[in-house]
Amino acid sequence: MDGTLVARIAETELESVVAGLGEHGARFADLFGTPEDGGVTGRLVYGLDDEQRYLVVETPLADRGHPPISDLEPAAFVEECELFEQVGIRPSGDRPLNRILMPPHAEHAFPLLGGGSRSAVPRELHAPHHVRGEAFEFPFGPVRVAGWESLYMGLVTTGEEVLDLYLFHWHKHRGVERRLQGLQPERGLFLVERTDGLSAVALSLAYCRAIEVAGGVEPPRPAASTRIVALELERIYNHAQSVALLCQTTGLSVGQAQAEIALEQLLRVNLAAFGHRYLFGVAALGGVRRGPEADAIRRLLPAAVDELRRAVQALLRTNSHVDRLEACGTVPGETARRLGLVGPVARASAIDLDARRDHPWPGWHEAAPEVAVRDGGDALARMEVMVAEVEEAQRLVLEQLPAAGAGTVDIPRGPGTGLGWAESPRGETLAYVSLDEGGRLARVRLRPAPVRNWRAFDDAARARNVFTDIPIIEASFWQTVAGFAR
Amino acid sequence: MLWFLRGLRKGVVTTRYPRERDAWTDGLPSPPAFRSDLLTPTLAGRLVDACHSGALRLEGDELVLDLGSCGGCGDCVRLGGEAVYRSGEFELASRDREALVKRIPLGGAG
């Protein structure tokens, strides 16, 4: 499977393997189950970032057949809960599992991927909290401010201070991984693009890479450059969105307007470059559907980025804005590492991790990006990381343009497995596919960055913030509910 | 003050829609339009198979286009050669869901 290592172990070895990998500095990246061969196969994905490789550990899993993985690897907690909902596998012991994807009253749909083991359904739980003094709990959402995704927040507060916060994302769970089962890969691509549309390029490219790896092919060189162009354009407009949303939450309407002007210009760059404001329809299996309109990009992109740059410069000189961001929603570096965060959220907390540099695609070797890292861990640091990334992204786009073109390579149709990845605007995005004899999708695992990053949100909200800070923290995190709930 | 000056310098960027249509909108994704005289049953079948959004289906001797389901991805246009074009239409709102379902008679042999 390309440069990715695969190790098969027995379930009895799982505990010691997870412990050992943790001790050796391997980074836990994903855990998922697949109903196959009459049982369930668990796969743990680790980033061996120093070696620029991924490791997939495969093990058969039985319900209650192993101790909780998240006891050894806290970053695995959300995935362990998902594992239960998707294939009905629980760890041994009494560790309570949270509802992650499966809404209440959907027990008839359990396990979500079918097969697996039908056992007790997860109870409706949230992260346990200890309420001191006169705290009260109130629900917020899922309906929120105009144009913000549906998301339920349970807020525990004494009135101002946030004591605890828990999130329910399942209002948007569309069961994409299940829908993909049995589809031809081309049809799957259409659905994958529309799973987390603001990361359509990243997620669809991770998926395409997984299929290409399964088929043992690489895209043609011009297509590889086009993929980079599209991925970086996606990064730029998403970061512009974050700036606009930050201004909305700090009440700086003029700043918001300026950032939105830049955002609109960037979306028109996308339209001129690839025929879609959100870059749908660029990725293709084996390459790209089309090359970019290079002249339009050269003509339009610098002005749009300049618009954003000047808005940001003015923002960083505006005390009322900066004061709201400083020390707001701080995620300490140790928390970021322990929870396995990715992307700008992690990089703002001193985690030097970027899949473009650490796990380069074909074509990335010549385009090693400069990775922006800050150590403040607060909303301001996250904004600074995104701003630096915009500049670097523009440089990469212009650098790759001369080589960028259309084209695909044929992928032999047949059984296989593959792991693909991309650095989306929100961080490392993984996709794993398993194809059956007819080349159809037997299992697709999609792990967009928000699956990793939302878990830090309650920590960030709790750190000496008032609840009016929560929208600011959310805008600075700039994750998507769609990418988590998928 | 800083923001006020910046805002003034930018001028008015607001679209005049619906009074005027901005030129850049010509590039927006749009549903397909067909040359029904070139739309053979075989081609129509291939277009239906290629549509990932469920916007195309065959009913008797008609190709049914559901504008509501269409994502404007253009796969059918790429596949259809002379028989399928970008319609360029994006003002598609309707009070009647059925009005979004268009029927194209199949023509041509094969």
Added chain:
Amino acid sequence: MNDELRLAGELRERIDGLFGRSLHIRTFDSGSCAVCESELRLLSSPYYDLHRLGLFFTPAPRHADLLLVTGAAVRAADAALRKTLEAIPEPRLVVAVGACALGGVFEEDELVHGRVDDVVPVDVYIPGCPPSPLALLHGLLVATGRLEEKVQALSFDLRREAVA
């Protein structure tokens, strides 16, 4: 039957008259990919400025005249969607936005309706994936009776148009 038609026409005129001035919009995400939301947010940006057309977003359903729904109608959001609609006083309009909401992309299954009008009655349908802010403006103006629909007259059959 004629009485019904007359009353429907009068209601239509009353709605058009009421909404002809300002219109307050409550949005609802029933499971979108988040891109329709992005285009919706841009309606209040300087390039589109929905305020100049008398359109406003409101967080409070009680102040709203129109419910704008995106997404494939995930069943887990049904209760919230119905409650939101109920909280909007009559006269009110429901507008479904985007291919997911109109029945494309996601077929019906145990988790998802696949179309918004399976959950709440819809007055206006706006196609697109996503519909651009201009398509959204067009749809909102159609909903308020300020623009005529175009799509009924379009045939999408170039041959027939050439002959006609």
